[in-house]
Amino acid sequence: xxxxxxxxxxxxxxxxxxxxxxxxTTIANSSLSLLAALNAPKNARIVPLSLNMxxxxxxxxxNFVKIHAWLYQIxxxxxxxxxxxxxxxxxxxxxxxxxxxxxxxxxVD
Numbered sequence: 001x002x003x004x005x006x007x008x009x010x011x012x013x014x015x016x017x018x019x020x021x022x023x024x025t026t027i028a029n030s031s032l033s034l035l036a037a038l039n040a041p042k043n044a045r046i047v048p049l050s051l052n053m054x055x056x057x058x059x060x061x062x063n064f065v066k067i068h069a070w071l072y073q074i075x076x077x078x079x080x081x082x083x084x085x086x087x088x089x090x091x092x093x094x095x096x097x098x099x100x101x102x103x104x105x106x107x108v109d
Contacts, residue, residue, distance in 0.1 A: 002035045004067040008059060019059040024085070027067070028053065028096045032081045035069045036100040039079065049078070049099040057093045064088055077102050 006027065014020035029051055036046045059065060066086040073080040078101055085094040
């Protein structure tokens, strides 16, 4: 499991005072890719295959969020991962699942 605390600044607004959904997706994808890299063999290439987001509540900007990401299945060269975003009041804001492929560099190059 990887746990992150992230400050969401005003420069990522979609609507005034709310984080843009694309930025939320980017944070989720980057966090899950980091998780996969930490659990992959050395010098592996991490390739996100899918990312399914469920936006529960808008995320206000100029705020902190807690992010918990974990790996729940490894099947050959594929990893299944999940992530939750929480407010500092422990309200779930976003949840997502992702399939990630892990390839040796020689396969991709």
